[in-house]
Amino acid sequence: MIEKVGVIGAGQMGNGIAHVCALSKFDVKLIDINEAQLKKALQTIDTNMSRQVKRGFITEDDHQAALSRIATGQSYELLKDCDFIIEAATEKEEIKKEIMKALCPVLKPEAMLASNTSSISITRLAAATDRPSKFIGMHFMNPVPLMQLVELIRGLATDDETYTAVKTLAEKLGKTTASSEDFPAFIVNRILLPMINEAVYTLYEGVGSVDSIDTAMRLGANHPMGPLELADFIGLDVCLAVMQVLYDGLADSKYRPCPLLVKYVEAGWYGKKVGRGFYDYSGETPIPTR
Ligand SMILES: CC(=O)CC(=O)SCCNC(=O)CCNC(=O)[C@H](O)C(C)(C)COP(=O)(O)OP(=O)(O)OC[C@H]1O[C@@H](n2cnc3c(N)ncnc32)[C@H](O)[C@@H]1OP(=O)(O)O
Numbered sequence: 001m002i003e004k005v006g007v008i009g010a011g012q013m014g015n016g017i018a019h020v021c022a023l024s025k026f027d028v029k030l031i032d033i034n035e036a037q038l039k040k041a042l043q044t045i046d047t048n049m050s051r052q053v054k055r056g057f058i059t060e061d062d063h064q065a066a067l068s069r070i071a072t073g074q075s076y077e078l079l080k081d082c083d084f085i086i087e088a089a090t091e092k093e094e095i096k097k098e099i100m101k102a103l104c105p106v107l108k109p110e111a112m113l114a115s116n117t118s119s120i121s122i123t124r125l126a127a128a129t130d131r132p133s134k135f136i137g138m139h140f141m142n143p144v145p146l147m148q149l150v151e152l153i154r155g156l157a158t159d160d161e162t163y164t165a166v167k168t169l170a171e172k173l174g175k176t177t178a179s180s181e182d183f184p185a186f187i188v189n190r191i192l193l194p195m196i197n198e199a200v201y202t203l204y205e206g207v208g209s210v211d212s213i214d215t216a217m218r219l220g221a222n223h224p225m226g227p228l229e230l231a232d233f234i235g236l237d238v239c240l241a242v243m244q245v246l247y248d249g250l251a252d253s254k255y256r257p258c259p260l261l262v263k264y265v266e267a268g269w270y271g272k273k274v275g276r277g278f279y280d281y282s283g284e285t286p287i288p289t290r
């Protein structure tokens with residue numbers, strides 16, 4: 001039974017996962033390599049829970065109790081009594097494999113492991129652990145507290161016990177699951193990211209401005225966010241990483257990352273999380289940059 005949950009990576013997904021686990025009464029250990037990021041994550045969780053209190057979704061008591069269930073730290077030692085660990089670090093295969101190698105020796109033998117990867121092979125990540133049968137893809141959507149879906153991805157070796165335990169966990173968090181086979185970028189991102197990449201091509205080729213493209217898709221296709229606003233929200237580094245996995249993994253030129261997306265990432269313009277992407281977030285309201 002899962003009672004104590006470890007979360008590795010305190011970025012936008014890690015803080016969201018810690019948030020929903022703590023609100024569902026799990027003890028949470030949140031780990032990051034960066035102390036400042038841990039502080040920022042706790043502040044973000046606090047702010048987001050306050051928003052939920054204001055709207056009447058949770059009570060102030062729920063908020064305070066959930067915050068008290070989250071412990072943070074930089075050492076994997078903190079995870080030694082966790083029943084389940086979910087990795088939500090940077091979308092780079094080498095980083096995730098290094099984490100698995102360093103993490104496994106400190107874990108309980110029966111602990112289960114998951115990755116929140118957006119695109120990388122679960123079977124390959126599982127092979128970097130000492131327990132491929134207890135490893136699974138658990139792919140939350142952003143923003144975690146609001147989005148209903150969790151994609152579950154079984155690797156070649158994932159056993160039924162792990163799949164059932166993690167599906168039950170997702171349901172306890174109030175989420176609905178959809179199962180995907182272990183193919184590059186799974187289901188949601190196989191479909192969503194090529195659309196976002198196409199929106200960047202539409203901008204690159206001068207078909208429309210940032211504002212025209214986003215307005216067109218918001219009002220013309222009823223998407224809650226335009227594709228460029230959504231790309232900034234996801235993080236352009238994550239978008240590019242997913243397109244690279246699709247391009248390499250499926251060997252089809254239709255997944256070629258747009259050169260403009262590559263340039264933005266090379267410039268460090270990763271989107272909302274750094275204050276600049278297709279929009280400039282330095283003022284009161286986001287300003288389109290093209
Ligand atoms: C890349 C990958 O691997 C996979 C992915 O995740 S792909 C990305 C998937 N996500 C999407 O496509 C998101 C698209 N956008 C949306 O669906 C919507 O814009 C949205 C759900 C994000 C926001 O919807 P909205 O109706 O505008 O909600 P919004 O008015 O901002 O918030 C309503 C309330 O929800 C709560 N809320 C909003 N954001 C929150 C957060 N991050 N945490 C907790 N509560 C939150 C607050 O109570 C908020 O009220 P206040 O604004 O008064 O504080």
Ligand SMILES: NC(=O)C1=CN([C@@H]2O[C@H](COP(=O)(O)OP(=O)(O)OC[C@H]3O[C@@H](n4cnc5c(N)ncnc54)[C@H](OP(=O)(O)O)[C@@H]3O)[C@@H](O)[C@H]2O)C=CC1
Nearest residue numbers: 009011012013032033034037088089090091117118142234
């Ligand atoms: N953004 C999104 O919309 C979604 C992302 N995902 C996936 O979730 C994962 C995290 O994405 P996201 O939260 O957006 O990314 P962020 O860049 O916001 O956060 C990643 C965090 O991981 C930290 N980190 C890097 N290396 C390590 C390590 N070795 N140990 C612990 N922490 C580490 C980073 O620290 P530092 O900044 O110091 O490098 C950073 O704080 C990725 O796999 C991504 O594909 C899944 C669904 C949606």
